[in-house]
Amino acid sequence: MSAESPANRADGRTTVAVITRDRPGSALRTLDRLAGLPERPPVVVVDNGSDPETTAVLRRHPVGARVLRPPRNTGALGRNWAVRQASTPYVAFSDDDSWWEPGTLRRAADLFDGHPRLGLLAARTLVGDEAEEDPLNAVLSASPLPPAADLPGVPVLGFLGCAAVARRSAFLGAGGYHRVLFFGAEETLLAYDLSALGWGVVHEPSLVARHHPDTAPRPGRTSLVRRNELLTEWLRRPLPVALGSTRRLAADALGGDAAARGALGGALLRLPRALWHRRPLPPPVEAAVRTVRNVPPPPRPVERT
Numbered sequence: 094m095s096a097e098s099p100a101n102r103a104d105g106r107t108t109v110a111v112i113t114r115d116r117p118g119s120a121l122r123t124l125d126r127l128a129g130l131p132e133r134p135p136v137v138v139v140d141n142g143s144d145p146e147t148t149a150v151l152r153r154h155p156v157g158a159r160v161l162r163p164p165r166n167t168g169a170l171g172r173n174w175a176v177r178q179a180s181t182p183y184v185a186f187s188d189d190d191s192w193w194e195p196g197t198l199r200r201a202a203d204l205f206d207g208h209p210r211l212g213l214l215a216a217r218t219l220v221g222d223e224a225e226e227d228p229l230n231a232v233l234s235a236s237p238l239p240p241a242a243d244l245p246g247v248p249v250l251g252f253l254g255c256a257a258v259a260r261r262s263a264f265l266g267a268g269g270y271h272r273v274l275f276f277g278a279e280e281t282l283l284a285y286d287l288s289a290l291g292w293g294v295v296h297e298p299s300l301v302a303r304h305h306p307d308t309a310p311r312p313g314r315t316s317l318v319r320r321n322e323l324l325t326e327w328l329r330r331p332l333p334v335a336l337g338s339t340r341r342l343a344a345d346a347l348g349g350d351a352a353a354r355g356a357l358g359g360a361l362l363r364l365p366r367a368l369w370h371r372r373p374l375p376p377p378v379e380a381a382v383r384t385v386r387n388v389p390p391p392p393r394p395v396e397r398t
Contacts, residue, residue, distance in 0.1 A: 104132040106183055106202035107258065110175035111158070113189035114141035114166060117150060119307070126192035126303070128156035132199050134185070137178050139163065139171035168276030169254065173269035176261055184261050187302075191255040194301040201258040201300055204245050211244055212263035212292025213284070215252030216300035227304065229253055233296035237384050246295035250284045250385050256302035263292045273324055273366050277317030282325045288378045289329075316355030323360045327367045329374050330382070 109127055113120040120138070127136055136158035140148045142165065152160045161174060176184050183205050185198055193216075201214050218227035229251075238248040257280070267286040270279045284294045323342055326335040342360070345353035374382065 100196060100199070101131045104134070104199045104202060106181055106206075107132065107185050107198045108135045108137055108175075108179035108181045108183075109185045109187055109193070109198075110172055110179065111136060111138045111187045111189060112141055112167075112169070112171040112175070113138060113151075115147075116189050116307075117147045119305075120151060120189035121154060122305075123187055123189050123192050124151070124154045124156045124158060127187070128154070129195075130193060130198065131195050134198055135159075135179070135181065137161065137175040139167065139175050141168070141171050142166040169270040169279045170272060170275065172254070176259075176264055176269060179261060182261055183258060184264065185258040186255055188255040188304075190306050191302055191304040194303060197300045197302070198258070201297075204297065205258075205260055208244055208293070210241075210291065210293050211295065212260050212267075212287045212290075213252065213294045214246070214258045214300055215249055215294070215296040216256040216258065216302045217296075217298040218253055218256040218302050218304050220304050220306070222305075224303070227253065227256075230298070234298065236296065237387075238381055241293060244293040244295050246297035248381075249294055249296045250288065250382060251281050252284060252294070252296070253302075253304075254280050255304060258300065260292070263287055263290070266290060267292070271328070271370070273328065273363055273370060274321045277314065278321040278325070281322075282328060285325070285329050285374055285378065285382070288381065289372075289375055313355065315352040316359065319352060319356035320359040320363075323356065324363055324367050327360075327364060328371055331373065331379065 111123060136156050138151055138158045138160045140151060140160055140162045148160055148162045159178065172186060183202055185193060204214060205211055215233055217230050220227050233249050234247060236247045236249045241248055267283060267290055271282050274282060287294050323338050326338050342353055342357050346357045
């Protein structure tokens, strides 16, 4: 009998964390794909608000996932709970409509093993049965941040939540996803916080996630994203930046933009908590944010002689 190929051996270094809500068919498809991975990773599912029968079905799936059912919808914070339950050094994230290509989790774990400062890997995302490139792939690949000698890939300050693998200790040390945001464009703040702690956040296109999003309209999604983009600035960016973004969103709202009105109202409701948790980025990370956004640095003050 021939020895098992290394590529087909189980690899216990990475747990897959899945969040789902009221989509049992899609979630079961994701578990099917995860069960077929050669790495045979442990899986933790946070079932955000499904009925008990759906939770039971997920628990009976052959992948043997640990299924957690919080008493209420936890949004993106469910990923934090899943990471705390994991016992592996690395955690890969999937939503109930995404999974990982065979071999990707092994490759990611090897990169973490070989790069001690690496905190998060943003994968290349292929969408649908046609495996089309997600537009974010090109954005991440074109990051203007300079490469780091002690990191693989391309340094970035953003990623797609269902196509990322993190070092568990780095994720937890940064606080995971922030409760003020709850859900929607929550990844940027985590990338900022990891970078502020000195962890590397990089895009590595050799890692591939598959994403089959529901094409049905998602009412309110644009408002959530714009709300959280503004709250992220209040949480971490200089006050002039946050104030400027608030003025622009208010102008859009006054101009009749319904999504802007919803975003502004939601941001104002959460602003006291954002100010309580405000922690401006260290200057090097703020400079990197300005580089990514192609914003010139502020003028230096005139030195008096």
